């Protein structure tokens with residue numbers, strides 16, 4: 389069956405719209421698989437200047453009451469969590485990051501460049517998790533690495549939990 393001209397035009401506009409979005413991501417950032425334990429990371433495909441919005445992070449919204457502690461979920465205002473889609477889900481933590489995570493709209497976060505970022509650099513932000521009952525070891529390699537993927541104010545608590553876990557073994 390032949391599509392009508394009008395229908396074809398409409399479908400094409402949908403395709404173009406999607407393509408435009410993909411192209412936007414391809415031009416600015418790319419996902420690279422380090423392999424093994426390191427997993428995936430997101431890299432700059434071009435230079436970013438300090439304060440520049442690198443990507444907007446979108447995803448599924450989860451009410452805080454139903455949040456089950458997925459490691460990728462990000463906290464939003466008003467008791468909502470954002471479960472980011474790719475590439476947002478693959479951005480790694482660093483204790484000395486080159487990006488900041490800020491809320492840009494009611495339902496999205498943004499990754500903002502903290503410093504000059506050259507093309508080919510891995511993008512990361514400080515997850516600042518609360519201390520966890522499990523051990524979220526950090527291997528970011530930063531000079532001032534806190535040892536765990538937790539916020540500065542959570543390090544003491546994390547040390548206690550780690551010591552307790554050691555004894556239990």
Ligand SMILES: [Zn+2]
Pocket residue numbers: 482483484526527528529530532533534535536
């Ligand atoms: Zn670290």
